[in-house]
Amino acid sequence: MLALHQLSKTFSTPQGELHVLHHVNLTLKQGESLALMGESGSGKSTLLHLAAGLDTPDQGSVVINGHTLSALNETERATLRRQQLGLVFQQFHLVPSLNVADNLRLQARLAGREDPAWSTYLLERLGLAGREATYPEQLSGGQQQRLAIGRALAVRPALLLADEPTGNLDEHTADSVLSLLLSLVKETQCALLMVTHSERVAAPLDRAFRLHHGQLQDAR
Numbered sequence: 001m002l003a004l005h006q007l008s009k010t011f012s013t014p015q016g017e018l019h020v021l022h023h024v025n026l027t028l029k030q031g032e033s034l035a036l037m038g039e040s041g042s043g044k045s046t047l048l049h050l051a052a053g054l055d056t057p058d059q060g061s062v063v064i065n066g067h068t069l070s071a072l073n074e075t076e077r078a079t080l081r082r083q084q085l086g087l088v089f090q091q092f093h094l095v096p097s098l099n100v101a102d103n104l105r106l107q108a109r110l111a112g113r114e115d116p117a118w119s120t121y122l123l124e125r126l127g128l129a130g131r132e133a134t135y136p137e138q139l140s141g142g143q144q145q146r147l148a149i150g151r152a153l154a155v156r157p158a159l160l161l162a163d164e165p166t167g168n169l170d171e172h173t174a175d176s177v178l179s180l181l182l183s184l185v186k187e188t189q190c191a192l193l194m195v196t197h198s199e200r201v202a203a204p205l206d207r208a209f210r211l212h213h214g215q216l217q218d219a220r
């Protein structure tokens, strides 16, 4: 579902070249979940951005569901991102002027993949049935992140990329949002790559890797 081959990324900084990723290899199969850990500044978000095609590597390739990102033009990459990728961030990035139902449908609508029955089912699973007309500011943090997760899954993506998805939530809420996320991932059989600082959050995922000096190490 996701393959990273020999991925390298260097940033130029006033202090000189910063080699953030150095020939990183990783494969993630359908239905598999992987936690990406590492110290602050180790390159976790950089790797996630490369996997999402939001940034380009200096060397190496990213393959999503059989498509090599570097072989696509910008329009094709954007279409692939919309149809095959779900993104969830620490900040929920909901659209404040859209209600719950419209936020949930937003990405699916842009991808041309609206499925009303699936959206209705998702709203129930997210605990947001009956709240369709509510606006994000009227929701709790946990509810907002559940909605952001639902928006990402409404397209039935092949791959879900999540950057500290529970980082803004208290421990109890984080646990319930995480278990909902993992159960929906299993149900939809999408692959999950999740950045987290927390061993606790990483524990229920199938595999865990740590980025250290630009390379991935098995964290278990």
Ligand SMILES: Nc1ncnc2c1ncn2[C@@H]1O[C@H](COP(=O)(O)OP(=O)(O)OP(=O)(O)O)[C@@H](O)[C@H]1O
Pocket (backbone or CB within 6 Å): 011, 012, 013, 018, 020, 038, 039, 040, 041, 042, 043, 044, 045, 046, 047
């Ligand atoms: N566009 C950029 N230009 C220059 N340096 C960058 C750029 N983006 C990231 N960096 C640097 O690359 C390194 C890795 O950053 P990244 O955000 O990937 O780390 P991270 O592991 O996600 O950190 P955190 O856990 O704090 O979010 C950091 O030292 C950062 O300052």
